[in-house]
Amino acid sequence: MTATPAAAANGGGPRNTGAPTGLAAMKVSKVGDRVFLGLSSGAAWLIMVVLAGVAIFLLIQAAPAIGANWQQNAALQDRTSGFTLGFANFWDYVSPLLFGTIWASFLALLLGAPVAIGIALFISHYAPRRVSGILGYLVDLLAAVPSVVFGLWGIVVIRPFLGPLNEFLNSYFGWIPLFSGDVAKGGSTLLAGAVVLAVMILPIITSISREIFLQTPSLHEEAALALGATRWEMIRLAVFPYARSGIISSVLLGLGRALGETMAIAMIVSPKLIFSVQLLTNDNPATIAANIANKFGGANQTQADALIATGLLLFVVSFAVNLVARWIVGRTSTGPRRRRIPTRKAA
Amino acid sequence: MMTADVQANQPPAPARTLTTGRLPRLIDVWVALGALVAAALVFAGFGHLDYVAGWLALGAVLYLVAIGILASIVEGRRWATDRFVRSLVIVAFLLAIIPLVSTLWTVVEHGITTLTPQFIFNPEKTQFDRTTFKTVLVAGVWPAIVGTLIITGIAALISIPIGLLAAVWLTEYAQPNHPVRKIVTFLVDVMTGIPSIVAGLFAFALFSLLVGPGTFNGLSAAIALCVLMIPTMVRASEEMIKLVPLELREAAYALGVSKWRTIVKVVLRTSVAGLVTGAMLAIARVIGETAPIYIAAGYTRTAFNADPLHGAMSTLAVVSFRNYVDPDPTQPAVTQAEAWGSALLLIIIVVILNLIARLVAARFAPKARR
């Protein structure tokens, strides 16, 4: 009679190890719970403070540049670096950059995300079991490559590689606006940049998607197969609905990488401040991050603030995209739902 | 009588075996070969047979089209779709392997000859000759290796536990409408896209405020890297922890296990492989950063500095970048080789870290795993 409550209060399972039992065990777990809760909520608070601090710092730095009268501000009209000359105001300067960032990231996602998800599917559901671990590791190796190397690789391999393709697309498909214009002889095209960006975000999307696909409840999968579904139908019925939230998160992380990618794009693409959708020319819209990397070294204090202000806009883009994505996930996912955490009444 | 005659006059129905109505086993291989040959012929016709990638790509497209049509004729729509998707997925995988092999091959090809013990274990030296007034640069990246390990190590040591704990709080403790949770989620979403140079500026400004104007040190660079790592870590960990089935947690609670023990021993252990993946992704992203490092930690070419609190530090990524962008006018080959060599070293270091991480994950993961 007395054994049962004691065993129940024992912290779970047979314990012969001299660990505290009974009320002592309950005390330990209460303390342990409090400590752990404190640690984890402390971590969340710390992150909130730090990231908010970063955002506020950037806002403070950037505000003078956004509000300044660009036509008359001596520092902005300074010719030594000259990149803020001739713009009516901040929005005049940043709008082609914003366009370039969104366009380049969109292209990279278009090229990279489907391939990445396909690879994740292959590793989790199509590859022979023994090999999938090694294959997963191989793709993770791509994540190990630093962006400087991707820049170098883009210059040494991708640019010459795409050369014949550029010529081909321009001569036969030049009537499509994407492929029109004067082909860049050196290959510093947005297409080359988008291809390299796609390769860079591929491992992020693949590794997270792969983990998620592997976690699909096998009961669901086997039920689908037992009903006579083909492998693809099983994936469509059992895996995708479960994984939708995770796939979208992984794509967003990949997008985040694409938006913030500085060096590789700066090294590969010939950047200008224009609105253009031509993929094969030297006149490519610059991205915000690459523009900061290029111009920061020569900028005076106010110009640097203007560059930081453009960086802030990236936050807005990031936030908007994430908002849309979370809305999509909230409406359609049948996977692991966010549920109310069962609160443990103090025992 | 009538039926028996009718039955006797009809040819016997063909026996249905398991392979009736299905394409033969190695059909994929044959169609692939055929498609490649056709593509090669097309390219030869245009006179561009040397553009290997071109006819491989065309071959892949032809293969997909051919197998799709063939399968839908022989096997029916559902199986044709299945076969088509399988081929698509295999092509996607091959498509990923190509840039991987190409990147690794490019770096190895350009950098392997530079990796001598002299290069790896010595700092960079400049030798000045008084008679000819020539300065000879002898490449060496040992300070950069140490700098990489110190700066990335500190950043990882700070970001990974914090990111993990925060993700735990977000998924296990916080109610969906908790204001702090909403703010943290918002900030993490917004910060995933931060350009790395901006993080470096923040760290530099922070240390200028706290320590004194113009402080360059390794810790400052590590803080900049933390700002970059934390959103990735939190986001990835959140997704992995969410995947742990509710049943496992409830089983543990039902047995009377306290909440924190459940989280640590059940939830985190189950998702350890995914968490390690997330951590490695975060590390791999920042170990290759250049701009935040040279803004926050300055740049040094020859000095060895293992003190993260005082003095400039360089990392392999910065060394590689600088040698590429500002090559030595009288010894361009040396700086070029140094750029590729340090890039290769960086990849090797990350590969080793990745291996260690996977071994750790395999050790701690529950046995019954796919």
Added chain:
Amino acid sequence: MKITRSGSIAAFALIGTLALAGCAATGGTNTPSATPTSKVGLNAIDPSLTGTITAAGSSAQVAAQTGYSAAFASVATGVTLNYNPEGSGGGRKDFIAGALDFAGSDAPLSADEATQATATFPGGALDIPVYLDGVAIAYNNKDASSLNLSAATLAKIFSGKITDWSDPAIAADNGGKALAAKKITVVTRSDSSGTMQNLTNFLGGEAASDWAAGPNLGTLPQIPGMDLQKGGAAVATEIAAVDGAIGGVDHSALGSLVAASVEGVKLSNDGIAEAMATGFAIKPNSTPGDLSGGFDYAKIKADTKAYPIPLVSYAIIPAQFKDAAKKKLVVAYLEFIASADGQKAGATKANSAELPDAILKQVVATLATVK
């Protein structure tokens, strides 16, 4: 090889002993006035100097700084230079923030920046020329083994008015014979640089009617088809890779590329030094001793031996140092740079020109006034 090595070692030992003896004789201080006049350049360096000099800025100077510091450290072995080639603007920003011992910059502090600098350094800041080189017009055209371009033609090419190599203006500059038709691709840097500043100064001065954008621009105005690359080395590589390309690069980044003659003058170190001697004029400045100045391109054009597009780069230091030991170190280093030995060491490493003696004398005089 062996003989030279042991010879140098013997020379070091001799110089070291002499320097030590000299130091002992003068009581350990090494101010210019106390040094005997026979000790110049390498011999004037105090081997007991130690410390780290933190500097940043212009990437044009970085190779020269490697040469200067290697030579300096061969005598004063305890001295290290950390020079971060983040760009002239970054160098000036960090200097104003008080993060650097000196900044390397292709442009002197602007009036705005000089005012900001007085907040950190009450005595103000001094711009001192330390590096001289020229802007080479590199091109890639197999049809033209040698090429001459006038200022007007260059202005038209860089502003996009001339787009083909067969243009009569180019032919006119080259004895009337037109080149084969080929598209011109202008290659330039995506980041701002002193190279472009000096080039646009030249174009604005000598070809103002064709160069609408004006002088002293760190980045060229965008023209359709312009190919921008990150860093001077990448510009040179791109020019080498693209048939029909032309661009302005640092003389030291030329490598195996061919440079065009400008206004009939071939690119050479002597031509650049001649231009500096003839055309450099120090601008009147509020801070006494400040040596920032500009080029008078009319005078340079009148001198047929002078290369028309020189480039000078400065070191920016405070007029008053806060730390006496730091001041001693930095001033000694800059004095070495301003010596014939120093200039030679830097020029040998960077493939650049050397500042003429007249300027070096003024630099030494300014350094003597630093407190």
